[in-house]
Amino acid sequence: MSGPESSAVADAGAVVAGDWHEWLARRREEFETALSAHLATLKVTMGSHSRLPDAVLYSLNVGGKRLRPILVLESCRVCGGTSAAAMPAAIAIELVHTFSLIHDDLPAMDDDDLRRGQPANHKAFGEALAILAGDYLVTHAFTLLASESFDPQVAPKLINALGSATQWMIEGQAADIESEGRPPQQELVQYIHRHKTAALLEACCRLGALSAGASGDTISAVARYGRHLGLAFQIADDLLDDHGSESLVGKRLGKDGAASKQTYPAAFGVEESGVQARREVEAALQVLDAFGSRADRLRDLVRYVIQRDR
């Protein structure tokens, strides 16, 4: 990726080092293994009376960077917990994220035919199954976190945090859809991004910290990091969508602009958007000061999300 917006935000952090990519690949593999095991069980449970299991598994297996579950796992580790403790929450977050992508892509919503370079769920399975696959995924996320293997003291907190974030995400999507074609408005774009993107990234961190059994103050701090990370991520994404390359993003570009979406560059201009992204990056990094060197991977993640598409 190159262009004014990438250099505008990239100088906020050092170039990500080689061992970072190895680390990221290992975390991703760890998550994929756990997810595959979970889905194998799920597929048996769902039976074969419709193509719903295929539709559900299709969008989960199309891949993606798995940024959100990795953020859950690492937030848990920073708070002294294990990957195993945070894995159900990591899977639940990815289920909710995948639900949102499937429904966002529907013709009645953003009408996207491609997702991560593959046909969107409704192009592969039809609209009815895509709606139902999304419904199933979001429902299963909560069912999973309420399963008996979980500590009953922690489970309601996880579910409440994930549920609140999901409600915010849906509210953000509604505001996004309804403001299409209306002139860019700064307060509105901030509302949309705070709800549609930042809320779920904040929830990743909160659920990770909760899974580690962290104290209230620690949970709040890690969640605050996630919120700033989420806003930096969304501003960078808006800038990328404005100027990025289609092969990198795996979806049609310039689409948000074409539909007169509320974006940071449209509401604030490219330069001011870069300034705001840097401000969020700095705020995210500042929260991590209290965690010392054990938060190094969370620092790397900040630099990573502003340099790459999700």
Add this chain to the structure above:
Amino acid sequence: MSGPESSAVADAGAVVAGDWHEWLARRREEFETALSAHLATLKVTMGSHSRLPDAVLYSLNVGGKRLRPILVLESCRVCGGTSAAAMPAAIAIELVHTFSLIHDDLPAMDDDDLRRGQPANHKAFGEALAILAGDYLVTHAFTLLASESFDPQVAPKLINALGSATQWMIEGQAADIESEGRPPQQELVQYIHRHKTAALLEACCRLGALSAGASGDTISAVARYGRHLGLAFQIADDLLDDHGSESLVGKRLGKDGAASKQTYPAAFGVEESGVQARREVEAALQVLDAFGSRADRLRDLVRYVIQRDR
């Protein structure tokens, strides 16, 4: 209501008495009051950046018989609990039921313009908001049950039971949609009705019993009653859709037949469907024998659901 199908099932129980209707009206009023209070708080929380709050409230306020929440409340009472203890579960169940109606009515699904004699959600607010309103309702059901005011020992069990039932319902809807236009098949229609309708009615009873802190055996018995009730209800509904009057049902009739849906009359014939409905009614009543006279209202509910539309 008159016709061969109603008399076929109506003789399974005595005509419902006058005080029953008073009782039902009081339970309904009790639920409406609690729901209104909850929605007033929710509307404030949701803010005003889109019409999503209006879309969410619209379908909840269109009314309906509130059969499911009343079943939750009464199952709790039969197990020795109070209405207050079961009210969050009753509201959560109604949210999930309303979510399923909104998504089922969408053009990509059953394509119904009317629901309870009013424009369906997507006719009133458009498809995008209808999809999001359904998403919000199902998410809020789980968030609500995970709220801090709940006993953490009970909340995960409620969420797990409601989540499992909702997953079954979605699987049933997928099988229903995908089998449209295919010849009626007895095993398939049983699968669809077991999943699409009976699972949620079973969950009503299970959540009610859980809210009362009932023992495992009692919870299982009450849930079994709910399953038989749900199957009787769905068979009666199929028969009603075949022969009922449009003003009574508040939606277009003969639609299931026109779309070659998998229905009991289509798969088993009207007479055999009546036999099966009676069998489910008897099984439901038999479960209640162990509960003596305190289950009288649950007995009345059996007779009620086979005589009336939901």
